[in-house]
Each structure stands twice: as structure tokens, then as C-alpha cells.
Amino acid sequence: MSASTVSSDHARLIIQLELIADLTESEREQLRALPLRLRKVAARTDIVSEGDQAVETCLILDGLVCRYKTTGEGARQILSFHFPGDLPDLQSLYLECMDHGIASITSTRVAFIPHQALRSLAAREPGIAAALAKHALVDASIFREWILNVGQRQATERIAHLFCEFYVRARLLDSGAEQDSILLPFTQAELGDATGLSVVHVNRVLQKIRGQGLIENKGHNYTVTDWPGLQRAGDFNARYLHLKATPHGLVF
Amino acid sequence: MSASTVSSDHARLIIQLELIADLTESEREQLRALPLRLRKVAARTDIVSEGDQAVETCLILDGLVCRYKTTGEGARQILSFHFPGDLPDLQSLYLECMDHGIASITSTRVAFIPHQALRSLAAREPGIAAALAKHALVDASIFREWILNVGQRQATERIAHLFCEFYVRARLLDSGAEQDSILLPFTQAELGDATGLSVVHVNRVLQKIRGQGLIENKGHNYTVTDWPGLQRAGDFNARYLHLKATPHGLVF
């Protein structure tokens, strides 16, 4: 259990980093040596809370996770979604105090990596330091796109755009991906929190997008039935994800 | 002209970094040695454009600058404002392709620093590397707050919040700040682009905020007449700016 499990856990991080940066075999080796403190988290549960002073960084192993903030009124805004291999609070290496929360959407496995371990690794290995920096900066790039999305796009475009991003990011991790099916495990309320729309309106927009033949779904199993159409509807261009030449010959 | 001017240009960068990180005298020394290629930019002009492949990083010396993105429809969303001492495209050190543009609001002086110079400095001086990382991460934190602002807050709160952020950031640089006066050199249209609102609505919200006695203005010269009230109206909490203990005893 130990060796192979651990190795596959580390593999998720390596796969993510290699989507945006090149790593040498020795760098991969070093990453595999990182100490991971594993934890299972139930669905819809806080993993890190706003105000926390973290001494570890969180690595997603399985499941779907989001970051969020709330207004004084209690309205929740989801800031980003995170997939296996992501380090959603890498910033805590430098920013003492969490300015937002991290919560699970599905039931999730996460690992915590001590800041010390990451810091010394980055100091030793400039290639890894660069890959981590890139990971954090792509994160910021996605935030910028979300500001645009929520600030300027119509409800339908917003949701279509979110689907596009999700589709691309999910498929990159799931290279074996059969058809154009992906699992979108969030509720319509969560979709609303991510796009700044009410549940009711999300529901109606979904009906419209389905009616246009862009997507189909049975429960949380979505199929993109018209990828070019969905991209058009969402005003989507993958540039902001800053992917290296796409692996597996996937083109977006 | 040269020595003292150059020094005061570098000072702006140092002041900014010291708002969020501690620097030793030797680190400051090293920062002062950075080569700066100076350039004057007229108001409302692109400094860096989406799609560019930068080999230099842009340092703001005087004036006000913004980052922005546009939708396929041509709608513009301002992503952030930048003050003297800011490095608004630090990310270009690691992300080859600009995913957004940088433009001046007022007429502006900027300096370009070769990536090479920054990279070797950061490699030599871990303290500076950390300060730069923090600068970029605070940037991302501000993006998160803006997603919340645009996604969940009402028009009035949005604009009040933007004013609060602007007020805090401007005053930190302008320690001698007499009263609570700040220069907000943007038009109402630009305010709208930053908050996702139409010009007409911005105008009406401004009248309301003025009517509530929170701010006054003669042209672009704004005075915050009720700072606690403005903070309340904007649901503002400065935590997300990740400031070190505030200098000059300023409390926000």
C-alpha cells in the first residue's frame, strides 16, 4: 500500500506541473520525495478557513475543491475550482494569513506538505521553484479571466465559459477520456456562487444551453455535444490557462 | 540629474516592497542597482498589449496605470489599478504570453527592467525573491477580492469598496497626506469598466454616495469625508492587502 500509493499521490502533482512547465527526471525524483500528510475530507467541508495561519500547503489528490470568499451580508463567491494535483494555497508560503477559504465540493483526499519542505526544495531546485511559481501565476491568470467573466459577460456566456474551462482542465487530467463526457459534481447553487447568479437563473440558463444542443447531462454527468459551439457561446479562448503544448495531442 | 533621479525612481520600488516585506540595507542596495530603461507614456495609452511576449518587466514610476481584458464583444474590464512602485507584469517573468493588457490612465512614467536582471537578482538574494513573490501574490489576492466585489456586491457597495482600496493604497504611498484627500484620476466610464457597471449607473451611484456624505469631490479631487462610513458602505476590510504593520501609524 505505502510505496505505490504514495507514488501515485505524488504523480498527481507532477502531472499538473508538467502541464505548464518542463521537469527533468531528477526534479520529478525530488518531488516524489516530498512528505505528504494525508487526510480525507467529506463533501462540502472547509479544508482551510479564512483567517488561518497556515504552516502547510494543501495538495489535492482526489475530488473537487473550491476557494471562496463571503461578503459581510453572507453572500458566497466561489473564486476557483481545483483538481487533483493542484496546490490551491501555495500563496500561504508567503502570505501569512488566509484571505479566503478552501472547501471541498465532493468528498476529497488531500495531502498537506510542510512549508519548510517546499521552501527547501525550491531553494535547492530552481526548476521546481519555477514550476511552482508558474502554478501560482496561472492561478492568478484564471482569477483575471473570472473578473472579466463575472464583470462583463451575460449569464449564458458566463456559464458556458465556466463549462469550457472546466472541460479543458478536466480532460487534461483524464487523458484516457473516452468521449466528451465530464463529471461536473457541483449543484446549480454552487454554479451560481461561481458565476454571481441566482439558482433560479442558473437553472434557466442551463435549460437554454441544453436546448441549443451544446451540452447534455444526466445528473452530474455532463457531455459536451458541441464543443466549438460551447466555446463560441462562452467567448472562450484557452490562452489564459498558459498551457504548454497540449499533451496527448489535445487541441482546444 | 542622473544619480539623484535614478535613486528616486528606485526608491518607489523599494517603498512598495517594504509595505509588504522587510528588506535589509544590503537588499535595498541591490535593488538600487537594477537597470531601468525609462519611458514616458501619454494618458490612455497601451503600455503592454495582450499577446505580447515580454522580455522586460514594467515598473510604474509616476501616474496611474490599469490592467484590463476585453470580451469578444469588445467590452472592457479593468482588472486592477497600479501605483508608483508597482510591478504590474511581474508574472511575465514566468508566463511567456501576456493574457491581458496594461494601459495608462494618466500620463505616466514607467521603467522597464530586463527579466535577466530581475532573475539573477532574485537568485542571488532570497530576501528579494521573497519580496517579489509576495508582491505578485498580493496582486492575486486583490484579484480575488475583485471577483467577490463584482460577483456579489451591489453597485453602491462595489464602488465604495473600490474607493476604499484606492484610498488605502494611495495614502500608503503619500505619507505626508494632508487631509483625507486623494486624486482619483479616472473618468466615470473607467470606474464602470472596473466595477462592471454602466456609466449612467456609476454616475447615479456617485450622487448617492455623495448624498450620504461619504465623499466629496471637485473634479477628480476626491475627499473621503466619512472613512468609517465608506468602509461600511463598501463592506471593506483591508486584510486582503496583506500589509505589514502599517507605517506612519496609519490604521485602516
Added chain:
DNA sequence: CGTGCGATTGAACTATATCAAATTCGGTGG
């Protein structure tokens, strides 16, 4: 003195929110 941009006003319109109820669905216990 125009000229033109930015600020302001008014009126009509609409995208989206809110409220409230009904329906579907995935599980869970009997």
C-alpha cells in the same frame, strides 16, 4: 467662441433577482 469630451438627466426597457410552490430524485430505513 466653437468644439468635444465627460458629467448629468430622463424615460423606457430588460436581464436577472426574489419569493413561493411544486416536482423530481437519490438515498435510507423499515
Added chain:
DNA sequence: CCACCGAATTTGATATAGTTCAATCGCACG
């Protein structure tokens, strides 16, 4: 296997925050 439960989805009706369009006004500047 069925009945039931709570949560998620869907629907309908009404309300509203914010947009759009179209003028007008006020200036700063040449």
C-alpha cells in the same frame, strides 16, 4: 421492495437593479 425524507431541480409570477438610448449641460482647451 416500498415509503419516505431532505436536498436539488424546476416552474410560475412578480419585483427591481441596472442597462440602453437619447438629450442636455458644463467646461477646459485650442
